[in-house]
Amino acid sequence: MEVLRTGSRDAIPSEDTLIKKFGVSRGVIREVLHLLREQGLIERVRGAGTFVLAPGPILHPVDESRDLAQDVNSVAPRIAIRCRAVSPQTCTAFTADKLAVPVDSSVVIMESLTTLDGYPVSVRTAFLPAEPFSVILDDPHIDLHRSPYELISQIIGQPVGDTDLEISCSNADALTADLLRVPVGFALLDTSRVLRAVDGTPLEFSISHARADHLVFTHVMKSSAAPARASSPAGATVRYGDPSI
Amino acid sequence: MEVLRTGSRDAIPSEDTLIKKFGVSRGVIREVLHLLREQGLIERVRGAGTFVLAPGPILHPVDESRDLAQDVNSVAPRIAIRCRAVSPQTCTAFTADKLAVPVDSSVVIMESLTTLDGYPVSVRTAFLPAEPFSVILDDPHIDLHRSPYELISQIIGQPVGDTDLEISCSNADALTADLLRVPVGFALLDTSRVLRAVDGTPLEFSISHARADHLVFTHVMKSSAAPARASSPAGATVRYGDPSI
Incomplete structure (x- = not known):
């Protein structure tokens, strides 16, 4: 589901594309899309496609x-x-x-x-x-x-x-x-x-x-026994985040 | 519900006692007890009473x-x-x-x-x-x-x-x-x-x-602007916990 959680405002791929991409059944894809809609994460716009509503974490x-x-x-x-x-x-x-x-x-x-x-x-x-x-x-x-x-x-x-x-x-x-x-x-x-x-x-x-x-x-939990490593100054905890933040 | 979350293994009070103690209806007490049983937090033992199963956090x-x-x-x-x-x-x-x-x-x-x-x-x-x-x-x-x-x-x-x-x-x-x-x-x-x-x-x-x-x-989030206070050494984060741990 990573593809649906990118924070993009673009339409997400069609059911057929998702079925091919993830190699799962239409039932599974529909169930996931239903769940995401219920959670307010995606929105289906008639005639336009399904859109990611919420930004990524x-x-x-x-x-x-x-x-x-x-x-x-x-x-x-x-x-x-x-x-x-x-x-x-x-x-x-x-x-x-x-x-x-x-x-x-x-x-x-x-x-x-x-x-x-x-x-x-x-x-x-x-x-x-x-x-x-x-x-x-x-x-x-x-x-x-x-x-x-x-x-x-x-x-x-x-x-x-x-x-x-x-x-x-x-x-x-x-x-x-x-x-x-x-x-x-x-x-x-x-x-x-x-x-x-x-x-x-x-x-x-x-x-x-x-x-x-x-x-x-x-959070970075510091080691008590080991010396601080040069590559991890205190506070440099945003390691895997969106580089734009 | 604090009384039910003390980590004690004793029987919890009867429905009548809980009704008096919290000033709520029997329906509310039963709903809460049902929820706690569903969550595996308490257990009713026939003839003995209802017991707190899980330790407090x-x-x-x-x-x-x-x-x-x-x-x-x-x-x-x-x-x-x-x-x-x-x-x-x-x-x-x-x-x-x-x-x-x-x-x-x-x-x-x-x-x-x-x-x-x-x-x-x-x-x-x-x-x-x-x-x-x-x-x-x-x-x-x-x-x-x-x-x-x-x-x-x-x-x-x-x-x-x-x-x-x-x-x-x-x-x-x-x-x-x-x-x-x-x-x-x-x-x-x-x-x-x-x-x-x-x-x-x-x-x-x-x-x-x-x-x-x-x-x-x-966690204690340290202040950058303010000097460290003597009463909060780094690591002294267990403030409200069970004094036995």
């Missing part, structure tokens, strides 16, 4: 404290972040623990959708302590449609510190499936992170659900 | 070149690796690219199942170049039921170097679902890695599918 290094937008858009703007809602709330025990604040503290909840070339990549729910982030609720001049690292850094007036990350996965629920345009049950790559100030104070706790067909995390 | 740092067995078992042996099959094969273009060998080179394919306290955590398919790894096929004295880092290090006679990691997810196919005791379609955390010698030569390419309800990856 982007490899995103799990590296410095920064996010996909900063990583990808530094070369060319392909990632857009749209803040869907912000609201004040009191936090639960789970969030309070992550943010190291008392239960029932005031927090700001911020929901965002990230798109890659217009296609949904991930949804993020962020919890921010009211102090100093309630300004988000009040100040209409603050641009919420951008990287949380940039937003948070602007509000606290200094660079952010380290980020604790947990990577997991889950099956899409109805709401998330709708936002990401996938069927309910689609496997989603989940990241839960605590972004900290340089002194270690938690500034944000967030949970993201990402389409792994649009986003793949990469 | 282990947090595994995405850090040095080492795997879950080395990470967890250094404190207490909870992880077991069982090699299910080894076989010689010629490699495809995809694998050849990862291993930096010519297409149709000889490789050894090694399939392993990793368990946590007896419960399946992940399945791994590893591709190793025949030179020097065909010894795995021939020498009955080599212990295949252990960490690939240890195995590979022994065969090459020196410590391994860096590992390139890609983290993604997928819905379980029938075979993987059967091995991991989950329903078909269950969301699985996938890792694809290239383990290298200290000079950068690829030694192993492997693909793993893990149950994210048993295994969660963690």
